[in-house]
Amino acid sequence: MIERLSLRNFKSIKDEVFDFEGLTLFSGLNGMGKSTALQSMLILRQSYDKHLLPDIGISLTGEYVCIGNGNDLLFNDAEEELIDIEVIWSNSSLDLHFDYSEKSDMQPINKNDEDIKGTPFEESLFTPSFQYLSAERISPRSTYDVSEYAVNQRRSLGVKGEYTAHFLAEHGNDAISIKAFKHPDTLTDSLIDNLNAWMSEITPGTKVIAKLIPEINKASLHYRFSSANAITANFRPENTGFGLTYVLPVVTAVLSARSEDLLLIENPESHLHPAGQALIAKLIAIAADNDVQIIIETHSDHFLNGIRQSVKSKLIDADNVCVYFLSRDIDSSEHSVQVEKVAIEPSGRIEYWPKGFFDEWEKSLNKLIESD
Structure with a gap:
């Protein structure tokens, strides 16, 4: 199971560390970079499939993701032209650094700084135990x-x-x-x-x-x-x-x-009525509780609430769920993502709700009950 993902100068992410659990959710407004973490792993997978890793570099266009060229990949305000991706499993790790090639869809690996421990290419991300469904x-x-x-x-x-x-x-x-x-x-x-x-x-x-x-x-x-x-x-x-x-x-x-599989799914709730969205959340929670690692990108409060209900019903432990909310400070001169981790308690409650984190229902309700 992936335990941690670290990214530096990767698209809108300046320097962030994401701890993963059996079920990890990424949420945020449109265009805020919530797909970026998934894309970093997809780039590693498609580059490995093309036999570019670990010796040559990463491919930005392929079966799983098409980002463009180096100019589209490098963080806009990067202080140095170097892209870092680190993935940590329980017994293996990949700490890879890539030199910047502005107009190329392949970014060359910096062999002097790479660090490979254990057998990372035998992990689910690189084997038939991997499944990705795009939005x-x-x-x-x-x-x-x-x-x-x-x-x-x-x-x-x-x-x-x-x-x-x-x-x-x-x-x-x-x-x-x-x-x-x-x-x-x-x-x-x-x-x-x-x-x-x-x-x-x-x-x-x-x-x-x-x-x-x-x-x-x-x-x-x-x-x-x-x-x-x-x-x-x-x-x-x-x-x-x-x-x-x-x-x-x-x-x-x-x-x-199967146990120890890795699933990456974008917007599993798309085109479903609210009860259907909650049901999909329940099914995914059951999978994650049975050693299937699932990484989700979602826009749905119904899906989130389905996960919360699953935690409360003990279909999955609260400690096995991780939720990230990605946003940007529009007043900042730097075009970078801000990452906040949102904890679901064993009761299913969420005590800390960042501004913009699935709060539109409450905002709309407050407007409806306001007196004229």
Whole structure:
């Protein structure tokens, strides 16, 4: 499990240290740099996949993230042209320093200052135990791409969840690895049965049907909906609303996770109603409590409150949850991120609420109850 991430001169981050837990949340207003911490880890992963690490440097454009060139990466007010990324695990660490190349999408490693301890490239960030889902996930459609390499070699759903239908067609009957995921309404441990049960809490009676179509090298996706005495015909994803298909990769990634996996998920709550957002938070809390490390970027107070409820209900320990709020001082001459750590108490309460941290509901309520 990643224990700490340190960044210096990395985009809008001047010099910050982030301590990680089983579940780590990044929040903040738009454009405040909350994606930056995730991007630093994604850059390491895609650079390793390109065989650039540990000897050559980091690639700023690739499968997981596209930042641009060195000018887009280096902190705007950097005092020296050097970018530092340090990741610490329990038995390994990477402390890497990169020289600045303004117009290149590859930043060369400074071999004189690098420090590698243990076997960091055997950690989940660099193995098939890694899964990343971006905020820009695949839209509803009847057929999806297939990838033998992604699905069966890397156990990947794709950055946009584009291989989710293929993954379910191949592995839907596999047993879930973490028994705590077993839904009380299911009789089996199969991934597809438990997926359907959890998805039914978002939209009642949901049945996901994923099949391979070898003739055209595609996978199909349909939904059925059951009631007390009937099951509907198949519905195309285009006719079931955006939310179901958009959240399907998230639920699939969590339920198919194994102990010591690493999941990075952007906006898992997107396109869901408030109860659905809280449910996804509950499912993610259960995963993190069972040794799946999950790093989340979120804009949702419903998701945050779902995590708080999970802490109060003891689905996850408060000490296993870490929340960061990123903001900027608009009166400062320096374009840098300010990072505040927000603690969730075992009761689920939050005593310290930074200004701008999920406080819009309270602001709106106060305006509504103000006397004219």
